[in-house]
Amino acid sequence: xxxxxxxxxxxxxxxxxxxxxxxxxxxxxxxxxxxxxxxxxxxxxxxxxxxxxxxxxxxxxxxxxxxxxxxxxxxxxxxxxxxxxxxxxxxxxxxxxxxxxxxxxxxxxxxxxxxxxxxxxxxxxxxxxxxxxxxxxxxxxxxxxxxxxxxxxxxxxxxxxxxxxxxxxxxx
Amino acid sequence: xxxxxxxxxxxxxxxxxxxxxxxxxxxxxxxxxxxxxxxxxxxxxxxxxxxxxxxxxxxxxxxxxxxxxxxxxxxxxxxxxxxxxxxxxxxxxxxxxxxxxxxxxxxxxxxxxxxxxxxxxxxxxxxxxxxxxxxxxxxxxxxxxxxxxxxxxxxxxxxxxxxxxxxxxxxxxxxxxxxxxxxxxxxxxxxxxxxxxxxxxxxxxxxxxxxxxxxxxxxxxxxxxxxxxxxxxxxxxxxxxxxxxxxxxxxxxxxxxxxxxxxxxxxxxxxxxxxxxxxxxxxxxxxxxxxxxxxxxxxxxxxxxxxxxxxxxxxxxxxxxxxxxxxxxxxxxxxxxxxxxxxxxxxxxxxxxxxxxxxxxxxxxxxxxxxxxxxxxxxx
Numbered sequence: 001x002x003x004x005x006x007x008x009x010x011x012x013x014x015x016x017x018x019x020x021x022x023x024x025x026x027x028x029x030x031x032x033x034x035x036x037x038x039x040x041x042x043x044x045x046x047x048x049x050x051x052x053x054x055x056x057x058x059x060x061x062x063x064x065x066x067x068x069x070x071x072x073x074x075x076x077x078x079x080x081x082x083x084x085x086x087x088x089x090x091x092x093x094x095x096x097x098x099x100x101x102x103x104x105x106x107x108x109x110x111x112x113x114x115x116x117x118x119x120x121x122x123x124x125x126x127x128x129x130x131x132x133x134x135x136x137x138x139x140x141x142x143x144x145x146x147x148x149x150x151x152x153x154x155x156x157x158x159x160x161x162x163x164x165x166x167x168x169x170x171x172x
Numbered sequence: 173x174x175x176x177x178x179x180x181x182x183x184x185x186x187x188x189x190x191x192x193x194x195x196x197x198x199x200x201x202x203x204x205x206x207x208x209x210x211x212x213x214x215x216x217x218x219x220x221x222x223x224x225x226x227x228x229x230x231x232x233x234x235x236x237x238x239x240x241x242x243x244x245x246x247x248x249x250x251x252x253x254x255x256x257x258x259x260x261x262x263x264x265x266x267x268x269x270x271x272x273x274x275x276x277x278x279x280x281x282x283x284x285x286x287x288x289x290x291x292x293x294x295x296x297x298x299x300x301x302x303x304x305x306x307x308x309x310x311x312x313x314x315x316x317x318x319x320x321x322x323x324x325x326x327x328x329x330x331x332x333x334x335x336x337x338x339x340x341x342x343x344x345x346x347x348x349x350x351x352x353x354x355x356x357x358x359x360x361x362x363x364x365x366x367x368x369x370x371x372x373x374x375x376x377x378x379x380x381x382x383x384x385x386x387x388x389x390x391x392x393x394x395x396x397x398x399x400x401x402x403x404x405x406x407x408x409x410x411x412x413x414x415x416x417x418x419x420x421x422x423x424x425x426x427x428x429x430x431x432x433x434x435x436x437x438x439x440x441x442x443x444x445x446x447x448x449x450x451x452x453x454x455x456x457x458x459x460x461x462x463x464x465x466x467x468x469x470x471x472x473x474x475x476x477x478x479x480x481x482x483x484x485x486x487x488x489x490x491x492x493x494x495x496x497x498x499x500x501x502x503x504x505x506x507x508x509x510x511x512x513x514x515x516x517x518x519x520x521x522x523x524x525x526x527x528x529x530x531x532x533x534x535x536x537x538x539x540x541x542x543x544x545x546x547x548x549x550x551x552x
């Protein structure tokens with residue numbers, strides 16, 4: 001049963017991720033992304049980490065994709081003509097290809113060499129609510145703070161970049 | 173009978189339970205639409221629907237006229253109309269999403285019942301109170317919020333797929349409003365769970381645990397959280413109104429300036445699905461409020477259910493628990509309607525200001541206050 005469900009959710013996740021990339025309509029892409037997130041949260045449920053599954057749906061599926069859709073609709077983006085290769089695209093493609101090569105090489109070289117740990121030996125950090133919270137506030141306190149700070153900077157940056165300031169009056 | 177049930181495979185048992193829960197919630201939603209018309213009439217000082225009379229049923233001596241005056245036949249006529257009307261699809265819509273939207277509205281609001289306990293029974297074998305619930309999971313309230321938050325897509329999709337101006341505006345408003353109020357709603361329940369969870373390795377977000385902690389002995393133990401944390405209850409209630417798109421927050425519909433909002437292009441059965449979903453959402457939202465702040469199935473503050481039903485047969489005890497809970501829930505459904513027919517609708521900018529500049533700071537200050545207070549009490 002768990003195997004069938006795993007394959008179901010895995011195919012759902014991968015299929016919808018491919019659909020995100022290949023769809024010309026931005027709304028379709030966003031909704032495919034939503035389905036993908038639900039698939040990922042299904043995978044979390046199969047791993048018994050219900051908290052992460054629920055947070056995935058609550059934060060990403062419930063709020064972030066809704067915001068994406070809001071922006072897409074507000075800007076009324078139509079797929080339109082895609083520009084041919086520009087310089088940044090070429091550079092990004094090169095880096096992507098290089099990374100993919102490294103991954104494939106690693107996969108081929110170490111195929112089957114991955115150590116499978118006993119299920120009991122894995123510390124269920126995400127499974128227990130309090131344990132999860134405890135880890136966030138002790139072991140991973142610095143990464144959490146840094147990520148929060150980065151998000152704050154990104155938010156401020158977006159506000160500064162998207163608002164048109166005219167003179168010092170607006171800054172105040 | 174019980175033997176036969178227990179011999180069924182687990183998944184059949186689960187499906188049966190789920191079907192029973194859905195079979196309960198849909199008639200409640202239907203009755204809500206009737207109650208809405210009757211209560212609006214009562215508030216506005218008019219008789220409301222009282223004319224329709226079904227052939228045969230209406231002529232039963234005492235019951236017939238009572239049903240007629242309650243407007244039950246109007247409800248039946250409405251239902252029949254929705255089912256038998258021609259299914260018109262406007263030519264300019266995006267068909268796939270147009271049909272998907274009502275489904276997306278109904279499915280999440282029905283799914284949330286899974287983790288909401290709707291009563292309790294006394295288990296004689298273990299001498300404890302057990303919840304009447306489909307799945308008692310630790311993430312309880314988070315699951316309700318998570319699945320409930322997916323229903324925003326029905327409004328967005330309906331607005332977008334309709335491919336015309338007013339539904340589109342309704343959809344955009346819906347997405348902005350629901351996201352804004354989700355923050356305050358989630359923050360407002362944090363103090364409740366801070367209070368419920370004692371220090372130690374185990375923690376739970378289950379709604380059953382919340383009710384359990386409101387049915388302890390003693391002055392503080394038996395106190396309903398609405399007295400202990402009135403501000404939380406208030407913020408949660410306001411956010412609940414906004415989340416269920418009920419007036420004064422029904423921006424996505426607001427028929428005065430958007431015709432019908434997101435459902436302008438919908439008719440017949442698809443339209444009625446939107447409304448069943450709205451009432452189901454409201455029912456479950458009221459239920460969650462009752463569990464969190466009004467002691468769930470405990471009949472009165474400081475009067476827990478457990479000793480009352482301990483000696484009774486299991487089915488009677490369960491029935492009493494569920495009735496108390498449903499009674500309180502129905503009162504909250506009435507409150508929703510009462511507010512709808514009393515207060516005028518906000519303007520859209522007022523909704524946004526209220527959400528971000530008033531409710532959210534209050535909710536944050538509230539969390540900080542209760543976190544400090546609970547920490548001090550724990551230390552003492």
